[in-house]
Amino acid sequence: MIGAIDVRDLVGRPGVWRSEHISGTIDDLETELAGLPADTPVTADLILECLAEGILASGRLRGVLSLRCARCLKGFEEELSVEVRELFAPFPHEDSDEYPLGPEGFLDPDQMIRDLVGVELPFAPVCRPDCRGLCGRCGGDLNLGECTCTEPDIDPRWAGLGELFEVLHRSESDPGQAPDQSAERSPEP
Numbered sequence: 001m002i003g004a005i006d007v008r009d010l011v012g013r014p015g016v017w018r019s020e021h022i023s024g025t026i027d028d029l030e031t032e033l034a035g036l037p038a039d040t041p042v043t044a045d046l047i048l049e050c051l052a053e054g055i056l057a058s059g060r061l062r063g064v065l066s067l068r069c070a071r072c073l074k075g076f077e078e079e080l081s082v083e084v085r086e087l088f089a090p091f092p093h094e095d096s097d098e099y100p101l102g103p104e105g106f107l108d109p110d111q112m113i114r115d116l117v118g119v120e121l122p123f124a125p126v127c128r129p130d131c132r133g134l135c136g137r138c139g140g141d142l143n144l145g146e147c148t149c150t151e152p153d154i155d156p157r158w159a160g161l162g163e164l165f166e167v168l169h170r171s172e173s174d175p176g177q178a179p180d181q182s183a184e185r186s187p188e189p
C-alpha cells in the first residue's frame with residue numbers, strides 16, 4: 001500500500017504543479033504465472049499538476065514483475081516500466097477512466113497502480129523466446145539437453161496399428177505366399 005498523497009497545496013490552483021516520489025508495495029496483484037514480488041516496492045516519480053478538471057498525475061511507474069515461464073515453469077523476473085498519465089477528479093465522469101480525488105484534497109494512487117500494473121501482467125510469460133519447455137513424458141527440462149526418457153512413446157490409439165503392421169510384415173516374408181512385387185519382377189527368359 002502506498003497511501004494517500006496530500007495535494008491540498010495544488011487543489012483549486014490551475015497551472016500549479018510539483019513533483020512527488022511514491023514508493024510502496026501492492027498486495028494481491030497476481031495471476032497464475034505473474035505478479036509483483038512482495039518484497040520489492042513499486043516506485044514512481046510523478047508530476048502532479050492542477051488542471052481545471054482535477055489533478056493530472058504523469059510520469060513513469062517502475063518495478064519488477066515476478067514471472068513463471070509458461071513452458072518450463074522456471075521463475076524469473078522482468079523489469080516493469082509503465083507510463084502514467086491519469087486524471088484525479090473531484091467528480092469523475094462515469095464512463096471515463098478518471099480516478100476520484102478525495103474531497104479533503106488527498107489523492108490515493110493505489111487503484112491507479114493496480115490498474116496500470118494489472119494490464120502489464122502477461123498471460124503466458126516465457127523465460128526466453130526459444131524456451132523448449134518440459135518433456136511431456138518425463139517432465140525433464142529440454143533446455144538442459146535431451147531428456148533421459150528413452151522408451152518410445154507409443155500413443156495407445158496407435159498401438160493396435162503397430163500390431164497390424166507386424167502381422168502384415170510376417171505374412172509378407174512367409175515363403176508360402178507370393179511376394180507382391182509383380183510390377184518390379186524382371187521378365188522371364
Ligand SMILES: [Zn+2]
Pocket residue numbers: 069070071072073074126127128131132133
Ligand atoms: Zn522457459
Ligand SMILES: [Zn+2]
Pocket residue numbers: 135136137138139140147148149
Ligand atoms: Zn523425457
